[in-house]
């Protein structure tokens with residue numbers, strides 16, 4: 001399924017979705033837990049026929065009791081019946097517990113399978129999926145299926161099937177007494193089931209519509225528990241505003257759900273009245289039959305029990321249908337996500353180094369956007385070159401860099417790596433050749449070892465290499481004075497963990513890049529949080545150690561671009577200039593003006609305003 005299909009094929013088809021999800025779950029249950037599932041099904045069917053059997057035995061018992069009142073030596077049979085009834089009842093109760101246990105076992109196992117499939121899928125699909133709010137809605141809904149609601153529908157479905165067994169047997173008992181009875185019971189129960197069906201259908205639609213607001217609601221809630229947001233919330237005194245926003249979102253979702261419950265209540269009241277009238281009619285009919293001697297007391301009791309049992313079975317079926325429809329939307333989202341296509345990487349060409357990158361007429365639009373972030377870009381990079389990309393905010397530098405390392409696909413044009421179209425190259429082999437420090441880099445709430453070792457998981461246990469990197473990025477002193485070992489967590493939220501400053505985190509991110517032996521290093525604002533001394537040391541480090549490596553550095557700092565072989569100056573998605581530092585300064589174009597704007601800070605105070613006016 002392609003990304004666009006994921007969005008536009010979304011229609012309300014709960015019945016189809018339900019059957020498809022059942023097929024999907026059963027297929028996987030069969031694959032994973034065939035034996036247990038067969039046993040569970042068998043046990044459910046056996047249990048389902050115990051119920052009518054119990055009714056028949058009860059009838060026999062009462063009839064026998066009326067005989068025993070007159071002939072006491074018939075008591076032996078009464079005792080047999082009592083034991084049999086007790087056995088049936090105990091079996092029913094025990095079987096229920098065993099079934100719950102078996103299904104819990106199946107669902108935990110199959111949920112693990114689905115979670116693993118979903119985690120794998122989400123980490124392998126194109127990043128473009130994450131550009132759509134629809135995708136996040138689906139993730140949110142699928143999470144609910146994985147909490148157990150999803151596979152629970154298969155259990156409900158099984159229960160419905162076995163209830164139908166009980167239903168037929170009880171129907172048979174009623175029909176044997178009078179053919180109108182099953183019809184009467186049907187009339188008294190079907191309306192309730194229909195109401196449940198329609199209210200759940202309504203619920204399905206409501207859930208679908210509130211999911212976006214619900215995500216905003218849970219995001220807002222999460223802010224109240226996040227230290228970094230709480231700081232701003234306090235300083236800007238945002239708590240009243242945010243609490244009010246949270247309240248509005250809460251009430252919005254709550255009211256939408258209450259509307260469905262209200263509808264259900266109104267309609268159920270009518271149904272209850274209707275059922276009451278039918279039940280009274282049936283009771284009057286039974287009493288009449290009893291008076292006329294057309295019914296024995298045993299049959300009367302059995303009939304009354306049968307009616308109550310039938311109504312119970314229908315109520316159960318209704319409840320199962322309800323849970324099935326509630327979960328259909330979650331299952332549907334889960335299946336949709338699992339069906340998103342990811343690149344078939346294996347059929348692509350493997351590479352062992354990146355020697356050249358050529359971008360030809362490169363144009364990129366974010367998904368669902370008509371605006372080109374950059375268009376018709378042309379330039380080449382050779383192995384070992386030090387490239388800087390500069391330009392104003394939003395000029396497309398980061399997006400371009402993401403395309404150059406194969407994280408986004410161009411909308412038009414091509415990127416050639418070693419002369420091969422990047423789309424024909426195995427992505428995993430391409431990424432093996434790339435190290436990155438993103439502008440917004442992750443801060444893993446894991447150990448120091450993992451935070452650095454993620455740069456190259458093969459060296460995760462290589463303590464010497466990790467300490468070497470820590471030394472190179474200038475963090476050794478910090479960790480040694482705090483007695484930090486490699487297994488210390490880098491977050492105070494974890495046991496024994498420590499917190500780092502913004503610059504220290506940036507050094508960790510740089511460390512990750514140093515762990516990997518690659519052809520290309522991409523640095524997006526790599527020194528934005530570093531003090532001037534650390535910045536100089538870091539840039540010199542990357543410059544000296546990467547002679548055979550290509551580096552692409554995105555930066556707003558004009559000074560360090562002096563170290564570059566080539567500077568690409570971007571403006572509003574176009575390449576405004578391209579050349580060496582000296583060439584661009586001599587051009588007196590945009591780069592020169594940017595350079596002037598920054599160097600004004602180093603002018604003597606009396607020349608400051610003159611320089612500002614000329615830039």
Ligand SMILES: Nc1ncnc2c1ncn2[C@@H]1O[C@H](COP(=O)(O)OP(=O)(O)OP(=O)(O)O)[C@@H](O)[C@H]1O
Pocket residue numbers: 131366369373391392393394395396397398399400439
């Ligand atoms: N996920 C996205 N979906 C749609 N548009 C986006 C997305 N991310 C960025 N953009 C848009 O793309 C344009 C270029 O963004 P980009 O981050 O590439 O710029 P940049 O030159 O790196 O900016 P800065 O110097 O501020 O980091 C921006 O106008 C931004 O609004």
